Amino acid sequence: MAVLQDLPNETLILILRFLSVIDLQSTIRAQRVNRRFRDVIQDAVLHSPLSSRTSHSDDAYGSSGAEINPLLRVKFNGLFNSADCFTAAERARYWVLTLDGDATLPFRRLPWPSRDPFLRPEASWRELSPTFGTSPRTRRLDVVKSFESDTGSPVAYSQVELPDSGLSMGLLYDILLCEEAHYGPDTGSWQLFFGKSLKSFDVLYRWGCFIIDEPGESQLVRETPDAAILFVRGGEGCSKTALDQDQWMPQRLTQSSKPKFLPWQGPLTNPEDTEWFQ
Structure with a gap:
């Protein structure tokens, strides 16, 4: 037989x-x-x-052809775009889908049947590329942060040091747990744009804000198939409010296991601008 x-x-x-x-x-x-x-x-x-795309939030992930695998988007709903972790009732109730400073909410609402098997260090999902089967592996990740306050909207930049194998789901999970990747209790939202990279640090610094324009027209962003941008928003007045009753909290990384965040790695038009991120 x-x-x-x-x-x-x-x-x-x-x-x-x-x-x-x-x-x-x-x-x-x-x-x-x-x-x-x-x-x-x-x-x-x-x-x-696999190249099919789901209809939900398609525009949020860029139009360069780089796509999140639709299966992973379902399993890790909320990690690619924090707004996706909200329920239908919350979407109808709130005009702005903000985390209100609770940067752990998307982790607590991951649609996993149980946490212990998924959170093992050797869990198979950690090795998967977010774009497996659809696009090249992500080998560059820019983190752009914008903080809105009464005195302005300063921006910050860092680039995550990725291994030769590129960005994996486990590494993305760890990055989003790092304080360098968000604003802690002042975090409002985050969003991943695959297939894009920051074109100019100088323009970002002069503008003081981050904008995704139409393809081919942006002074800030270029289409890069093997890159991604993590855009994080924060602001004054965010307060840590629990929108559900789940008391589980994701485990913070130790200093030795944290990903490394680097300053701008490209050329600078004005060398004096290096003082901004040192």
Whole structure:
């Protein structure tokens, strides 16, 4: 009697690709069967020709062709765009979907059936690229922060040091837990734009604000398939208010395990501007 493991790799990959569309979690878990399954599943997942897009918040992720894998967007709802963690009732109630300084809310509302298995350091999801099967791996991540106050809207910039393998879901999760990536109790929202990179630090500094313009017209942003921009908004008056009763809090990273945040790595038109981010 033939069993699944008797199938050639080419046929097994097709089956696993189809399964990943239906149930990504079960597909990833099947890596535990044996080494062959692990290798085949990684090939099927990392090179899966998925290119469909969901209708929700499509414009929020850029138009350069770089896309978040639709399966990961569902499983990690709220990490790519903090506004996606709000319920339908909250969307109808609030005019502005702000975190009100509670930067842990998108983590607490992740649609996971249970947390312990997902939060293991060796969990398989941590190795996945946010754009697997749809676009090149992200090998550059710019973090642009804008803080609104009565005295103005100063901006800040940093670039995350990524490994050669690029941005993974586990690394993204860790980055969003770092105080360097947001404003702590003054955080209002964040949003990831894939397929884009910051074009000019000088223009960002002079403008004092960050704007995503139409493709080809922006003085700040260029289309870069293997890059992404994390745009974070903050402001005075944010207060940490719990919108749900969940008392679980994501574990903070130790200093040794935190990602490294770097200053602007490109050329500067005015060398004196380096004083701004030192």
